[in-house]
Amino acid sequence: MKLFALILFSLMTLCGCSAPEITPEHLTEEQIKQERTRQFSQAHQYQLKQRIRLFEVARPLLTKNTESCPKNQHYSLGVLFHRLADYPIEQRGAIAELYNLDEQLKVLYPLKGTPAENLLEVGDLLLSINQEKIIPEKASGQFKALLKDGQPVTIELVRNGKQQQVTLQPELICSYPIILSSSDSINGFADGNRIIITAGLMRFTEQDNELALIIAHEMAHNTQSHIPQRLGNSAIGSLIDFVLISSGIPSPFVGAGLGANLHTQDYETEADIIGLKLMHKAGYEIEGMDDFWRRMATLHPQTITHGKQISHPTTVERALRIEKEIIRIKNSENLSTDSKSER
Known part of the structure; x- marks a missing residue:
């Protein structure tokens, strides 16, 4: 009896709750179906446009640098x-x-x-x-x-x-398949065989040469075998862990972690420099590419003093090194042109 009274009280209380003043118009199954089709179509066309942009920007990098792979x-x-x-x-x-x-x-x-x-x-x-x-x-x-x-x-x-x-x-x-990730993070990845670019990065890159800069950077990780080298360093670190544990010294994968992160900032810097060369050879304008990292810093100010991850240099270091490399490439190009004209 008490339970019945409690339930009745709860129902009466709910009936007294506020409700919206406007009653939504009933939607038919056909209306919902048509709208769903419309939205699927629009979503597909947007995603296709993004994929096409990604593939067409990547294509010159992949065709003009075959000696690197x-x-x-x-x-x-x-x-x-x-x-x-x-x-x-x-x-x-x-x-x-x-x-x-x-x-x-x-x-x-x-x-x-x-x-x-x-x-x-x-x-x-x-x-x-x-x-x-x-x-x-x-x-x-x-x-x-x-x-x-x-x-x-x-x-x-x-x-x-x-x-x-x-x-x-x-x-x-x-043969580096270019994959578009749906992630909203502003990032690119390489796994030794593929190049993954996020939807967030696609939106952030205002110009195609900015997108090419990141694709070329990830491509450089693959051409320089950075991923296998990092895995090798991690394996050496794991061996150190094994020796320490066998000697009775606790080592909760510290060696593996240190090995995996050994020289990672140097790998990133090398990928920046080599990527710029790949980009230049593919016919992209490299002038002003240092400003990409300055713009990145405006969105993520913490990268000015600390790399986005422990493995990455700061945006300050990346901008300055790329600026110097652009000057070096341009000077080398001018010297080559002058040499040909003198002949």
């Missing part, structure tokens, strides 16, 4: 393909409507400045490559196998209802 190269056409199964299930309705896409392989986007730029178009339906029928779910492997020797490839396709053929000359590039 002799063991990590492959031939590429510079085109993005897609089929409906590539997308999350909940997005497929919006994607199918946006591109008239099904399970067949189509061109999503031919990147600027690549072999595909003037020969392939958005929406091209791909039928075969070098007379080998394209199997959509195996297309990646098919293209990789047929491009490996760098010989021209002929693609049979359907464009605007008409069947035709195009022949493309593959381009040699460094």
Whole structure:
């Protein structure tokens, strides 16, 4: 009885609670479905625009510096393909409507400045490559196998209802896949094989050469094998831990930690300098790139006196060293030009 009275009292009390004065209009399932499709479509187009910018900025760095990645190269056409199964299930309705896409392989986007730029178009339906029928779910492997020797490839396709053929000359590039992370942090990463750029960094970089600066920095970590070297230093530190523990001296992975962080600031400085050279060779304007770190300092003032992490130099050191390296590169370029003109 007491429990019933308590429940009744609670319900009556809740009935007396305040409520909004405006009652929301009822939304039909069809309205919700249409709006969901609209938002999925807009989100996809925004993400695609970001990916295209990232890939097109990275492309010259990967194609103009192949001598820096002799063991990590492959031939590429510079085109993005897609089929409906590539997308999350909940997005497929919006994607199918946006591109008239099904399970067949189509061109999503031919990147600027690549072999595909003037020969392939958005929406091209791909039928075969070098007379080998394209199997959509195996297309990646098919293209990789047929491009490996760098010989021209002929693609049979359907464009605007008409069947035709195009022949493309593959381009040699460094095999460092460029990944766009959804993280809002302003950062870039390299793992020895890939380059990861965050959405936050994409928004922060106002100019493409600023984005190229960070991609080149991460690329330098890969070309200089910084990741394996750091892992090697960590392994040596772990060996020290083992010796200390075996001798009865507590060592909770101190050696491994010290080893992993040994010379890390030097690695970062080297990546800044080599990255600037990679960027310059790729044809990017390097003048003023020191200001990128000054702008970073305005957003993260703590980096003026302390590196973003223990492994990174301060923004003061990075700006000054890059400024000096820019002068060195420009002077070297001028000397080379003067030498050629004297001949």
